[in-house]
Amino acid sequence: DAGVIQSPRHEVTEMGQEVTLRCKPISGHDYLFWYRQTMMRGLELLIYFNNNVPIDDSGMPEDRFSAKMPNASFSTLKIQPSEPRDSAVYFCASSPGRWGYTFGSGTRLTVV
Amino acid sequence: GENVEQHPSTLSVQEGDSAVIKCTYSDSASNYFPWYKQELGKRPQLIIDIRSNVGEKKDQRIAVTLNKTAKHFSLHITETQPEDSAVYFCAASRSSSNTGKLIFGQGTTLQVKP
Numbered sequence: 001d002a003g004v005i006q007s008p009r010h011e012v013t014e015m016g017q018e019v020t021l022r023c024k025p026i027s028g029h030d031y032l033f034w035y036r037q038t039m040m041r042g043l044e045l046l047i048y049f050n051n052n053v054p055i056d057d058s059g060m061p062e063d064r065f066s067a068k069m070p071n072a073s074f075s076t077l078k079i080q081p082s083e084p085r086d087s088a089v090y091f092c093a094s095s096p097g098r099w100g101y102t103f104g105s106g107t108r109l110t111v112v
Numbered sequence: 113g114e115n116v117e118q119h120p121s122t123l124s125v126q127e128g129d130s131a132v133i134k135c136t137y138s139d140s141a142s143n144y145f146p147w148y149k150q151e152l153g154k155r156p157q158l159i160i161d162i163r164s165n166v167g168e169k170k171d172q173r174i175a176v177t178l179n180k181t182a183k184h185f186s187l188h189i190t191e192t193q194p195e196d197s198a199v200y201f202c203a204a205s206r207s208s209s210n211t212g213k214l215i216f217g218q219g220t221t222l223q224v225k226p
Binding site: 033042043045048056091099100101102103104105106 | 144146154155156157158161163201205213214215216217218219
């Protein structure tokens with residue numbers, strides 16, 4: 001298995017632009033998580049899905065952020081419009097159940 | 113709400129010494145406690161985990177201890193090596209329900225000096 005695959009690895013965009021981050025979880029994993037990592041706030045859980053259904057989105061910072069999981073093998077995290085304070089590394093992780101997270105390589109987002 | 117506190121934020125040891133990182137959690141229903149290692153520019157990777165039905169677990173040079181009464185758990189690394197230098201994160205989750213979400217500590221930057 002190739003593990004959790006995220007794209008792009010790096011994204012530089014201008015303030016106000018729409019940004020879409022993508023994630024392919026490990027096949028057979030029922031849980032998918034989106035985390036944001038910054039020096040100031042560490043690893044923050046944004047949202048997670050179970051069997052493609054969003055379970056807890058209480059960590060999503062504001063309405064500019066949205067996430068979807070149209071099927072078991074694909075999820076997106078969208079920021080529209082983007083702001084400089086959104087600059088961070090965004091990690092996707094998947095899990096077969098209640099434990100055993102595997103993280104993707106992350107997307108480093110820079111908003112200028 | 114759920115919270116995990118991790119200490120220290122930075123730790124510097126000489127090669128061969130031991131390193132200990134401590135975490136406390138607020139949710140008494142938490143029963144799964146993994147530790148992740150993150151090297152610079154890379155993804156967090158699971159190195160060891162413990163569930164609340166055991167008090168200690170060991171894997172070669174690393175061990176984790178859990179005190180449910182006090183709501184704290186610790187990572188112990190013995191005979192540290194330069195390649196142990198990384199950021200270490202503790203986490204906790206309540207896996208007795210459908211939720212499997214992990215709440216992470218703030219991380220500890222471990223530096224092992226050769």
